[in-house]
Amino acid sequence: MARAQSQSLSHPGCAATTRPQAAGVSRMNHSAAKRGGGDVMLEARGMSKRFGEHTVLQDINLSIQRSEVVCLIGPSGSGKSTLLRSLAFLENYDDGEVFVEGELLGYDRASDGRRVRSRPSRLSDVRRNMGMVFQQFNLWPHLSVLENVMEALLRVRGMKKDAARRLALATLEKVGLAEKADAWPNRLSGGQQQRVAIARSLAMSPAIMLFDEPTSALDPELVGEVLQVMRQLAEEGMTMVVVTHEMGFAARVADRVLFLDQGHIVEQGPPMTLFKNPQSPRLAQFLGNYLERNSLFEAAPALNRVDD
Ligand SMILES: Nc1ncnc2c1ncn2[C@@H]1O[C@H](COP(=O)(O)OP(=O)(O)OP(=O)(O)O)[C@@H](O)[C@H]1O
Numbered sequence: 001m002a003r004a005q006s007q008s009l010s011h012p013g014c015a016a017t018t019r020p021q022a023a024g025v026s027r028m029n030h031s032a033a034k035r036g037g038g039d040v041m042l043e044a045r046g047m048s049k050r051f052g053e054h055t056v057l058q059d060i061n062l063s064i065q066r067s068e069v070v071c072l073i074g075p076s077g078s079g080k081s082t083l084l085r086s087l088a089f090l091e092n093y094d095d096g097e098v099f100v101e102g103e104l105l106g107y108d109r110a111s112d113g114r115r116v117r118s119r120p121s122r123l124s125d126v127r128r129n130m131g132m133v134f135q136q137f138n139l140w141p142h143l144s145v146l147e148n149v150m151e152a153l154l155r156v157r158g159m160k161k162d163a164a165r166r167l168a169l170a171t172l173e174k175v176g177l178a179e180k181a182d183a184w185p186n187r188l189s190g191g192q193q194q195r196v197a198i199a200r201s202l203a204m205s206p207a208i209m210l211f212d213e214p215t216s217a218l219d220p221e222l223v224g225e226v227l228q229v230m231r232q233l234a235e236e237g238m239t240m241v242v243v244t245h246e247m248g249f250a251a252r253v254a255d256r257v258l259f260l261d262q263g264h265i266v267e268q269g270p271p272m273t274l275f276k277n278p279q280s281p282r283l284a285q286f287l288g289n290y291l292e293r294n295s296l297f298e299a300a301p302a303l304n305r306v307d308d
């Protein structure tokens with residue numbers, strides 16, 4: 001993936017954020033708002049994706065409400081990353097539609113009804129409020145931590161240097177790394193680097209954050225500090241889609257868990273319903289593999305670290 005994409009999905013034409021900051025808004029309020037319904041942030045309708053002859057995603061229907069936290073789980077190769085990337089049009093889906101805050105993503109309708117690829121400026125505009133964090137943090141090694149966070153603010157948002165510096169520092173503070181502002185990325189632990197990557201995305205004021213296994217490249221003892229930042233974001237009302245193998249995190253933080261297998265959403269629901277009472281043999285088998293490795297409903301180490 002292009003480095004610029006990993007840093008921000010925004011573009012210069014959207015200097016002003018269209019969403020009030022989620023910070024300080026309690027999750028309870030958002031949940032109440034959610035019950036009111038109708039505020040769909042991200043939606044896939046009949047979406048399919050093929051790589052050559054291989055259908056990787058088939059007829060995906062998915063609707064994500066404002067402030068909802070959805071975790072995607074499933075075996076390796078089931079299509080989790082492809083789904084996440086298709087939701088941001090980092091992969092161009094083949095059939096169906098994806099809507100971001102009600103706007104069709106990636107395609108436009110021609111006057112004769114045909115679907116045509118959006119121009120890059122239109123694509124950037126539709127996903128202006130999306131941020132994405134990947135397994136690999138992809139920080140610029142030649143820029144300080146602060147400069148890494150400032151970079152897209154200057155280059156994409158066109159902010160003045162002082163304003164970008166203030167915002168970058170405030171965002172680093174939010175992820176607990178203000179004191180590392182002048183450090184070089186390679187002097188940071190993996191967990192700290194991933195928190196910088198989250199800050200870099202967060203500084204762009206996204207309304208939706210997509211995470212693809214953000215902790216899977218980390219040493220086990222560094223996982224908790226990243227999950228803690230993500231949990232804080234969820235509590236502040238950020239809309240989040242998270243591909244994860246951290247079942248403790250999904251159990252504690254997700255509103256809904258989706259189980260993907262062979263490109264289909266096989267099962268979905270509140271985490272504890274899904275985890276305690278899987279309906280499909282495939283999910284039962286998948287969870288069984290995890291339960292063998294760590295005790296999901298007792299003292300799963302990652303879950304404890306989230307609570308620290
Ligand atoms: N660029 C590509 N070209 C061809 N096939 C691809 C490409 N990207 C993914 N695939 C295939 O699509 C399927 C789904 O891959 P994907 O990376 O979405 O799985 P995943 O669920 O994220 O797996 P993992 O848990 O290992 O990350 C796999 O069979 C994979 O080999």
Ligand SMILES: [Mg+2]
Nearest residue numbers: 080081082212
């Ligand atoms: Mg993947």
